[in-house]
Amino acid sequence: AQKVTQAQTEISVVEKEDVTLDCVYETRDTTYYLFWYKQPPSGELVFLIRRNSFDEQNEISGRYSWNFQKSTSSFNFTITASQVVDSAVYFCAPDLYSGAGSYQLTFGKGTKLSVIP
Amino acid sequence: EPEVTQTPSHQVTQMGQEVILRCVPISNHLYFYWYRQILGQKVEFLVSFYNNEISEKSEIFDDQFSVERPDGSNFTLKIRSTKLEDSAMYFCASGPRQGGTEAFFGQGTRLTVV
Numbered sequence: 431a432q433k434v435t436q437a438q439t440e441i442s443v444v445e446k447e448d449v450t451l452d453c454v455y456e457t458r459d460t461t462y463y464l465f466w467y468k469q470p471p472s473g474e475l476v477f478l479i480r481r482n483s484f485d486e487q488n489e490i491s492g493r494y495s496w497n498f499q500k501s502t503s504s505f506n507f508t509i510t511a512s513q514v515v516d517s518a519v520y521f522c523a524p525d526l527y528s529g530a531g532s533y534q535l536t537f538g539k540g541t542k543l544s545v546i547p
Numbered sequence: 548e549p550e551v552t553q554t555p556s557h558q559v560t561q562m563g564q565e566v567i568l569r570c571v572p573i574s575n576h577l578y579f580y581w582y583r584q585i586l587g588q589k590v591e592f593l594v595s596f597y598n599n600e601i602s603e604k605s606e607i608f609d610d611q612f613s614v615e616r617p618d619g620s621n622f623t624l625k626i627r628s629t630k631l632e633d634s635a636m637y638f639c640a641s642g643p644r645q646g647g648t649e650a651f652f653g654q655g656t657r658l659t660v661v
Contacts, residue, residue: 532602
């Protein structure tokens with residue numbers, strides 16, 4: 431079965447520290463997309479990024495950056511100079527072919543990030 | 548900006564009752580999904596829907612569940628006889644194509660079965 435591992439269940443950092451959230455996945459697909467979502471305490475799922483497996487260039491968006499390594503099936507997410515508003519649960523979610531004719535997002539268990547002022 | 552909307556935001560129901568969760572996907576999207584998140588756990592795929600039929604469903608999506616697109620705009624999830632373990636946040640999502648699209652998620656419906 432294809433699965434996603436977010437080994438860090440909870441992380442606490444002090445404001446302005448950098449933090450990296452790890453994601454490792456298993457897939458037999460050669461072509462796929464990878465996503466990160468943020469779930470704040472209010473509960474909604476907020477889209478952060480989509481990457482496709484062809485493109486291994488790291489991506490930076492403001493204080494967020496992503497490191498994709500296809501060879502190790504990892505897609506790690508770094509927040510630079512963390513802020514209290516970054517406190518949330520973060521989910522890694524590859525969009526994988528199910529083998530039964532459709533794609534579906536396969537979510538990791540999430541990493542709860544707490545940023546302490 | 549177009550968005551997926553879900554109603555109600557919170558529903559409380561008695562065990563054994565039927566519930567219908569409603570979703571209005573983004574208007575030009577063709578693929579529709581329901582996901583479930585039990586409190587404190589990961590988001591789990593329930594079902595995908597395309598061209599007025601189920602594309603795929605997970606093991607969770609048993610005979611108690613059904614989906615429908617009754618009028619070309621709404622997309623509903625029905626649970627026929629709710630159980631306590633159905634208590635969860637239910638997310639609707641839609642996308643313009645299959646695979647590789649950031650499924651646009653609604654804000655969720657929190658279902659509490661008592």
